Amino acid sequence: MMSSSFRWGDVEDEEVDVLPPRKVVGPDEKGIKIITSWRRDEDTGKLIKVIETVRVTKKTKKMSPAVLHRKQLKRFGDVANATEGVTLVSVDEIRLEKPGSRNTRSDNVDLGLPSSGNTSLIVCRACGKKGDHWTSRCPFKDLLLKDDDAVIKPAEDHGDRGDVTPKQSTGKYVAPNRRPGGGAGSKETTRYRDDGNSLRVTNLSEDTREADLQELFGRFGSISRIFVASDRGTGLGRGFAFITFVRREDAERAMKKLDGYGYDSLILHVEWAAPRERLVKERNDHW
Amino acid sequence: MRPILMKGHERPLTFLKYNRDGDLLFSCAKDHNPTVWYGHNGERLGTYRGHNGAVWCCDVSRHSTRLITGSADQSVKLWDVETGTQLHTFNFVSPARAVDFAEGDKLAVISTDPFMESVSAIHIKSVESSGLQQGSIKTFTGPTGRINRVVWGPLNKTIISAGEDTVIRIWDVETGEVIKKTDKENGHSRAITSLSLSADGSHFITGSQDKTAKLWDTRTLTLLKTYSTERPVNAVAISPLMNHVVVGGGQEASQVTTSDRRAGKFEAKFFHKIFCDEIGGVRGHFGPINALAFNPDGRSFSSGGEDGYVRLHHFDPDYYKLQ
Numbered sequence: 001m002m003s004s005s006f007r008w009g010d011v012e013d014e015e016v017d018v019l020p021p022r023k024v025v026g027p028d029e030k031g032i033k034i035i036t037s038w039r040r041d042e043d044t045g046k047l048i049k050v051i052e053t054v055r056v057t058k059k060t061k062k063m064s065p066a067v068l069h070r071k072q073l074k075r076f077g078d079v080a081n082a083t084e085g086v087t088l089v090s091v092d093e094i095r096l097e098k099p100g101s102r103n104t105r106s107d108n109v110d111l112g113l114p115s116s117g118n119t120s121l122i123v124c125r126a127c128g129k130k131g132d133h134w135t136s137r138c139p140f141k142d143l144l145l146k147d148d149d150a151v152i153k154p155a156e157d158h159g160d161r162g163d164v165t166p167k168q169s170t171g172k173y174v175a176p177n178r179r180p181g182g183g184a185g186s187k188e189t190t191r192y193r194d195d196g197n198s199l200r201v202t203n204l205s206e207d208t209r210e211a212d213l214q215e216l217f218g219r220f221g222s223i224s225r226i227f228v229a230s231d232r233g234t235g236l237g238r239g240f241a242f243i244t245f246v247r248r249e250d251a252e253r254a255m256k257k258l259d260g261y262g263y264d265s266l267i268l269h270v271e272w273a274a275p276r277e278r279l280v281k282e283r284n285d286h287w
Numbered sequence: 288m289r290p291i292l293m294k295g296h297e298r299p300l301t302f303l304k305y306n307r308d309g310d311l312l313f314s315c316a317k318d319h320n321p322t323v324w325y326g327h328n329g330e331r332l333g334t335y336r337g338h339n340g341a342v343w344c345c346d347v348s349r350h351s352t353r354l355i356t357g358s359a360d361q362s363v364k365l366w367d368v369e370t371g372t373q374l375h376t377f378n379f380v381s382p383a384r385a386v387d388f389a390e391g392d393k394l395a396v397i398s399t400d401p402f403m404e405s406v407s408a409i410h411i412k413s414v415e416s417s418g419l420q421q422g423s424i425k426t427f428t429g430p431t432g433r434i435n436r437v438v439w440g441p442l443n444k445t446i447i448s449a450g451e452d453t454v455i456r457i458w459d460v461e462t463g464e465v466i467k468k469t470d471k472e473n474g475h476s477r478a479i480t481s482l483s484l485s486a487d488g489s490h491f492i493t494g495s496q497d498k499t500a501k502l503w504d505t506r507t508l509t510l511l512k513t514y515s516t517e518r519p520v521n522a523v524a525i526s527p528l529m530n531h532v533v534v535g536g537g538q539e540a541s542q543v544t545t546s547d548r549r550a551g552k553f554e555a556k557f558f559h560k561i562f563c564d565e566i567g568g569v570r571g572h573f574g575p576i577n578a579l580a581f582n583p584d585g586r587s588f589s590s591g592g593e594d595g596y597v598r599l600h601h602f603d604p605d606y607y608k609l610q
Contacts, residue, residue: 066351067310070332071325076371077334078320087329090290090598096557096567096606 019047027056091230093210197224197248198273199255202240204228205264209237216263217243221250242273290571291329293597295322300591302344303580306351311368312580312589313354314597317341321356323368326582329599333371337364344385344436348392355395355414357383363397365414375419377412381405384450385437388414394424396446398434407434409448411460427463430456436482438491440505447505449479449493457508467508475501480520480536486527486583494520500534502560512563518552521577528585529607530560535576535590555579555590559610566609571598 019038026033035052063071074080201213210226217223225244230237245251251272259270298317305312305326312324320334321342340360347354347368354366359382365374381402388395395414401407407430410423432451440447445466446458453475457467469475475495484491490511494500496519502512514534522535537553554568555576574593581588589599 063310064308067308070310070351070369073332073369075331075333076369077322077336079331079333082331084331086293086295086331087324088292088294090292090571092289092571094288094290094569094571094600096288096569096603096609097554098567099565 027054031056031058089235095211197246197251198242198244199251200240200242200271200273201258202269202271203266204237204239204241204268205266206236206239208241208264213241213243216258217245217254220245220254220257222246288600288603290569291599291601293324293329293331293599294595295324295331295334295597296320296595298341299574299593299595300578300597301342303578303589303591303597304345304347305580305582306347306368307349307583308351309583311347311351312597312599313345313347314578314591315342315345315356316591316595319358319360321345321354321366323354324597324599326587326599329597335364335366335371335373337373337376338362340382343383346386346388346395348388350392353392353414355386355388357386357397359383363395363412365419374416375414377421379410381407384433384435387438389439389443391443394443396437396439398437398448398450400433401431407432407450409434409437409446409458411446425460425463427458429465430454432478435478435480436493438482438484441488447482447491449482451478453477453479453495453497455479455482455493455503455508469503469508469510473501473510475499477519481522481579483524483579485525490525492523492525492532494523494534494536496520498536500532500558502532512560514558514563516552516556519575521575522579522590524579524581524588525560526581526585526588527583529609531566531609532558532560533579533581533588534558535579537572537575537593539575553592555588569600572596 019040022038023036024033025036033054033056035050035054037050037052039048039050040046041048199217208228210228213226213228214223217226222245223243224246226241227243228237228241229239243251243254245254255270255272258268261268261270293314296314296316296318300314300316302315303312310326311332312326312329313321314324315321319338319340319342320336321338322334323332324330325332335354335356338356338358338360340358342356342358345354345356351368353374354368355363356366357363361379361382363377363379363383363386365376366372367374377397379397379399382400383397384400384407385398386395393413393415395412397410397412399405399408399410406428409427411425412423413419427446430448430450430452434448434450436450437446437448439445440457444460446460447455448458449455453469455469455474456465458464459466475493475497477495477497479493479495481494482491484505488505490502490504492500492502498516498519500514500516500520500523501510502514503509504511514532516534516536518536518538520534520536524533526532533555534557535555553572553575554570556568557566558564559566569590572590572592572594573596576590576592578591579588587599587601589597591597
């Protein structure tokens, strides 16, 4: 097998065989620029021609001379020799949440209860009125609860998770799960985060955002969590997302309807989210 | 919107201020270094090194050349904005709480805390480059407790002060008399933590630990509006573009660890300025919001929290359709 073994002479030959130069045409009057470049495929050694067509647009931004001057200032103080990374762009999409909207987590108004039918479940513990409002929304809340803290017993409710404040008479710190009813509340939380209601959506386009998925999936029921996988470096989506519904039935309906749905010129693939171990394993296999 | 997170401070934020052009954002925190950031992308331009205590408040001159900072190290310092060099230090016998440049940037008003034997006071100092000296032009005393905010009224004729004694006072600069003050009936019932003028200075908003924010007329000190929230209010700001006010706060820091994150109510809440109804909330901080500021163009705002982060939010296009 001498012929296939490494010979330095060959290497030199290859390096002599340089790629054709990169060629840029334009931009023309329409702002179209054509870049032709060459590269060699690492595996096969074939020459590949890459043609990129780019539209160049000019954007003029007016600013006062003083602002322009300050833009070019030298960094000073601790910044002069600091490692950067102090400023980051949030990964989460934050919306201006309308009061009482279904996405306001701290609000208890709509935890997946369709507005029709189930209203009798809503019982206000402050004033005892049925079907009108949750306790935290009670118009008489301030009046009633101030006198009688004992009314707050988060145990029976699942609407009031947001309002669990330490109302202990002793003034001693009590861990949330030791508080009366606190255990139930935390169990509740885990149930909502359960993977059982989660869908995995794949074949998404790169620029899909949480808000888009909220719009698409939100019509099937309340969503407790949306996670869009995105590349840390570029910020572009990686083409899949997890959506956790509050109720499994909603998730099931969404899956039935949207699996195979054409979205952004791609065919969505929706399935139950796999348990974590399986995912990790799959990923390892893939790499 | 995707907020820009600025983690330059190691301690809770105390104050945020945009310059007039809106291209610079100044932040003060309980760590000792006020910091300046670019207002559009949140990049750090520099820090002002020299204070030896928490910095409570700052103000920037109209042409963004000079910065004044008040600190718990009992000093107020003047800085060159562009290089971070110290120009002057005013020394006091108690921590400085609030600072504000007068129109024209020739005078500054400074409030100092009660400390040891000294009572809380409002000082007027000359900050002209030629006339820098230790002495105060005028000193007013009277309010009990800390004076958390002092600002100049229209034409530098008055000074508005608010603080722990829950009373908002309008002082005559010449005579040092209190021209107007709020009474128990329509005033706040607990300590006032923040005060912010509208863009034209005709009205201002105050936030208090009594869980309300109130809008006042600058000249007559009549109560215009009351915005009630369910959290102690630490910071307030008025949008220069829309009819909105934003209110931030949260439960006290000592209670944060003992309750659910959502119970803390750490969102910045937007209210309609005139109808007083809640428009929406912006979540994100892990602790109470201590400082809020609108960019003078009204297209972005930033919030500073007990968690040490400054979050800079550029509004989405649909924000401008909100009524």
